[in-house]
Structures are given as C-alpha cells and as structure tokens.
Amino acid sequence: MMNVAKDSLRIDQTRLRADFEALAQIGATRDGGVHRPALGEAHLAARAWFRERAEADGLGFRTDGAGNHSACLACGPPGAPILLLGSHLDSVPRGGRYDGALGVLAALEVLRVVQETGLALPVHLEAIDFTDEEGTLVGLLGSAALAGTLDPDELRQPRGGREVLAAGFARAGLTDESVLGVRRDPATLAGYLELHVEQGARLVDAGVDVGVVTGIVGYCSYRLTFTGQANHAGTTSMAERADAAQGACAFTLRARELVMADYAGGVVNVGDMHFSPGAYNIIPGAVALALEFRSPEAETLDRLEADLLALAREQAATFGLGLEVAWQGRCEPALLDARVQSLIAQAADGLGLSHVSLPSGAGHDAQSLARVCPAGMLFVPSVGGVSHSPDEFTRWADCVNGANVLLQTVLRWARLDSNANLTDEY
Ligand code: HGY
Ligand code: MN
Ligand code: MN
Numbered sequence: 126m127m128n129v130a131k132d133s134l135r136i137d138q139t140r141l142r143a144d145f146e147a148l149a150q151i152g153a154t155r156d157g158g159v160h161r162p163a164l165g166e167a168h169l170a171a172r173a174w175f176r177e178r179a180e181a182d183g184l185g186f187r188t189d190g191a192g193n194h195s196a197c198l199a200c201g202p203p204g205a206p207i208l209l210l211g212s213h214l215d216s217v218p219r220g221g222r223y224d225g226a227l228g229v230l231a232a233l234e235v236l237r238v239v240q241e242t243g244l245a246l247p248v249h250l251e252a253i254d255f256t257d258e259e260g261t262l263v264g265l266l267g268s269a270a271l272a273g274t275l276d277p278d279e280l281r282q283p284r285g286g287r288e289v290l291a292a293g294f295a296r297a298g299l300t301d302e303s304v305l306g307v308r309r310d311p312a313t314l315a316g317y318l319e320l321h322v323e324q325g326a327r328l329v330d331a332g333v334d335v336g337v338v339t340g341i342v343g344y345c346s347y348r349l350t351f352t353g354q355a356n357h358a359g360t361t362s363m364a365e366r367a368d369a370a371q372g373a374c375a376f377t378l379r380a381r382e383l384v385m386a387d388y389a390g391g392v393v394n395v396g397d398m399h400f401s402p403g404a405y406n407i408i409p410g411a412v413a414l415a416l417e418f419r420s421p422e423a424e425t426l427d428r429l430e431a432d433l434l435a436l437a438r439e440q441a442a443t444f445g446l447g448l449e450v451a452w453q454g455r456c457e458p459a460l461l462d463a464r465v466q467s468l469i470a471q472a473a474d475g476l477g478l479s480h481v482s483l484p485s486g487a488g489h490d491a492q493s494l495a496r497v498c499p500a501g502m503l504f505v506p507s508v509g510g511v512s513h514s515p516d517e518f519t520r521w522a523d524c525v526n527g528a529n530v531l532l533q534t535v536l537r538w539a540r541l542d543s544n545a546n547l548t549d550e551y
Pocket of ligand 2: 225
C-alpha cells in the first residue's frame, strides 16, 4: 500500500464508540463515572471484556505474570520487534470513563485497522492494558514490571496496603514472584505509544486539538502517622493534650504553603487522612495521612522529599507528638523521545489537527516504558480540565482525532526503515 494510501487510513469510529460505551458500563457509577480499582472485580471484568473483544476480532492475546493484558497482531516478519500501544483499564476510586480506557481502546482499534487492511509492517503491534497504573496498589505496577524497573520494596510496602495488594493478587492469580519476573528484553521492543486525555485544561483553553507530550512528572508517596495520646475530649485541658490531629492538619496546611512558596512546578497532596480511635469525644491518639508530591525533575523531587519530611518532624515536635514515616513508592520523571514526538506532530499535521508540545503533570505508563525504549504520548483535550472524577469528559470528536493520530503515528513509525528503527534525522 502506497504511503499516500496509508495517510488516508482512519479508525472506524463507530466500532470504537461501541467499545467505549460498552467498557464504560463495566464498573459504571450512577454519576457517569467508573469505579474500577486495580484487580478488583470490576477491573477484572473489564479485562475479561477486553480479552473477549480481542479474540472476537481475530487478534492474538497474551497476559503476563503482572497481569498485563494484550491484544497482539503479528503484522511484521518473524522475530520482528513489537511496537507497544496502550494505557490502562484500572481507574481511581470513583473516577472518570476516559482516563486510561481511551488509550487502550484506541490501541485495540489501531490493531484492527492494520489487520483488516492487511498491512505488512516491519514491526508487530500489541495493544496493552497495564496493571494498576493508578496506584490503588503500587502505581505503574504493570508497566514498571514489564520495564524491569519495579522496586521489590514497593510490593513489600505498597501504598495501597499489603493486604489490599495480596487480595488483588489472589483474585488475579498473581504472586510477587510472577510480577517481578515479567521484564521484557528491550531489544524486543521497537517502542511505546500512548493516547491519553490531558487531565488538565491547557489544550481546551488554547483551543488546540492534540498535545505532544514532552515529559512526565515524577512522584513519591509516604504514609505519615502522627501519634499522640487518645484522651477524654471533655476533661483534658487544651494545654495538656497530645492531639495527633493538630500535627497532621498543621503539616497539611504548611506543606501546601511550602510548595507554593518554594517549588514552582511542584505539587503536594494529602489525599487521605485517618483518625483513630475516631470519635467525637476522644482526642485522636493517631492520625495517618497519605502524602504524595510531584516534580518534573528528579533532583527537585529529592529536595521536596527532604523538605516535607523535615516539616512533618517539625510539626510533630511542635505538638508533642511522635511521627512514623513509611515510604510508599516512587516513580521517576521521564523525558519522552524527541523523535517520537516529531512523528506524533507529523501525524497531527497530516490530519490537519493543531498541536502543541507540553509536559504531563499526571503520571503515566509511558514513563515506565521511556526507561527502556523510545516512548511517546499524545493528549486530547479534557473539557474543563477535570479528571479523577465522574465529571471527566472529552468530546467524542477529540477522541476520534486522538485515535487517528495514534494510527497515523504508528504508520509513520513503521515506514522509517525495515526495522522501524528511529533515526536521528528528525
Ligand atoms: O495519578 C496520576 O497522575 C495518574 O492519573 N495515575
Ligand atoms: Mn491514566
Ligand atoms: Mn489517572
């Protein structure tokens, strides 16, 4: 097929829409979102649906010891490297229907278009759904395992709790050993591409169709437990209290001040706080909080980590409290391959779509893959910039644009040379 014919190839948007609507019913919440935390029943049901679709479409299917699920198309010569396309089907608790799902479904659609047009490429294609991108358990679990960068300590003290992890592994038939054993030889990977909703408002505010992602933020998680003394809320004078809530809440407020004052481009979040014993009339003896902070640079992430832990110790001392600090994982920031960015931009140009280069403040599986192969990502606009919420919304025309850019980027990548090797002539 001539390149000009390939340039005219488009995804089947009716088929993609049918998949999108069907998938959104799995784990659907009444307010229009989805609740599919990693390796929970709804997530496993979504994976079963994905497998059914792949096999019904005549595609190959594979899964691995980390539970990653893939539709496969052997469209290259024997022994050809694999160009991975994908994202994740798990969601945050009570999240949106686009985050991750669009990328997996668009990847599946690209394989179907290549399959039905009978295109022979220098690479095989694989549409992958990575396990636990969202960090209900660990964060980027499946992609880090595949890249061989998963830290075993993150399975020993996962941010979602060891019990939750073990229950999820049991449901999915996984073990720590099976997860740690799935590393792919980078020589077998031509590269990785991911379509994702922006989860921010830059594209929609600028009226731009496509974001070409330049880099992805790094993030680190801690569980901090401020410990005081549970006591009677009525008979204990204010001066003699060892009130764990005071330390936890003062830390939360001052962490925000610190980052806003000293870390432009950094963010901090306390996403959960648990008081114990937890009653109106008991001074909290302990308060555990879930701390996450992010920066686009690894060195800045290190400094932010040191500053936040020092602040926690300071607030504990101020209120006469103990402090337990539990590291819960870290995902390194990543720059995405400039040559892949160029292919994405060319594909958008070829489709008459406007595009802009921008960094990602959200974490993505592409940051795992970027450690071992050329990786690229493209965004489509999020209306109102909302995400990790049932109100997450992307216009269907933008979803179709994103899937077509993904398809055209694959076709451009595949015509580079006989092995789809990226050259530096971009
Ligand atoms: O949390 C994130 O940044 C991503 O959505 N997992
Ligand atoms: Mn995502
Ligand atoms: Mn997400």
